[in-house]
Amino acid sequence: MADVAIRFKDVSKWFGKLKVLSDINLAVVAGEVVVVCGPSGSGKSTLIRCVNGLEGIQGGDLVVLGESIARPGVSMSGLRTRVGMVFQSFNLFPHMTVLQNITLAPVKVRGLGAAEAEKTARALLERVRIPDKADHYPANLSGGQQQRVAIARALAMQPKIMLFDEPTSALDPEMINEVLDVMTDLAKDGMTMMVVTHEMGFARRVAHRVVFMDEGRVVEEATPEAFFAAARSDRAKEFLSKILSH
């Protein structure tokens, strides 16, 4: 049995009276790529936002890299340096250059020297294939470039886990692949990844496992081959017929 990186044990969460996660049981092992899909409002974004503590949980337990984050007083800041996150809307810091966006946290949180942080940042920009944009402001980049900078920014903290919350949903179609290619590279390098996405081609090619959610529950989890060939639940079949029919 490989190392478990993330384990949800009967995790429940409410927004006020609305139960958004119901008794989630799920384990992600180190180096695994898990795609989480499902209709909007199914709780998939909330699920991954719990992993780095952007959302708290109210029931059950969630263990990330050996540490329970449900326990009060646990150091969230320490956890977050080991879990990177990429958002649908990029959320780059608009008042900073690309380089400053990437080096901010390594310098302020990890205490890296400016020169070393810059060297790492430039290497990461190379890795996400935009080495020439280091001194640009986010406003001067395309959506696809911004999202790749966001990935570099997350990687700069040398995380063990990367979370992707619909990383391509805000992109023009011709830019989606440049972001997915970078994510595919990451997966090949053995990064543990949880990816909320509607890109079923990516799920099919890159994911080790697909988790299908509906109404705050994990309805189905399977290998991509099994899931796309023959989803077991009616809800998943209906979902797939809607998103794959065009």
Place this chain on the structure above:
Amino acid sequence: MLDFGVIVSNFRFLIVQGLFGLGGFAGGTLRLAIPAIALGFVLGIFIGLARLARSRWLSLPATLYVEFFRGVPLVMVIFWIWFIIPQLLRLPIPEYGVALTAFVIFEAAYFGEIVRAGIQSVPRGQVEAATAVGLTGAQTMRFVVLPQAIRNMVPALVTQMIVLFKDTSLASIIGYVDLTKAAQIVNNREIKPFELYLFIAIVYFIFTYSMSRFARRFERRPTAA
């Protein structure tokens, strides 16, 4: 016919005493406006942050402060500090101290609201992204939220600074010899209201217009998300 000789012969009193406050009397528009703007803004930052604090022990007093001082006239605040505080403390406060205290206390309420609105104008995703890379709450505020918030605040801040600059003329009611009071004193002697009040209007305008030109420089820097 307008006779601007009155300006020339009283130039020293109007400018050195009235504008800069370096004459024989407690006074000076700039001597009051500049520290009042600086201190009022600093206090306003704390009030704005306190209004947004999760703790009700911070947000409630800050809210009461803002609502109260926005709800009373500035002249009244000046009078309070002029008449009441010296009695309570049993020590006299000079005109300059009264005027500066009143302006800082009063204007901080407005600056606090501008700071609050500016901070709230920064998208929630910015805080999430900063949190997700491990920055603490204070670091997020300092490196991510405030730089963007201050840029968004610039138009409202400058408007408020211009209002404050002009309102310093209210300090004349306690005998503070600012530009307006200086013109009034000269006019009482020379009876040249057109020339004197036209002149000080131009002086006020030069400063307020410079402030809005200065602000426009900041607004043009890159911001879009």
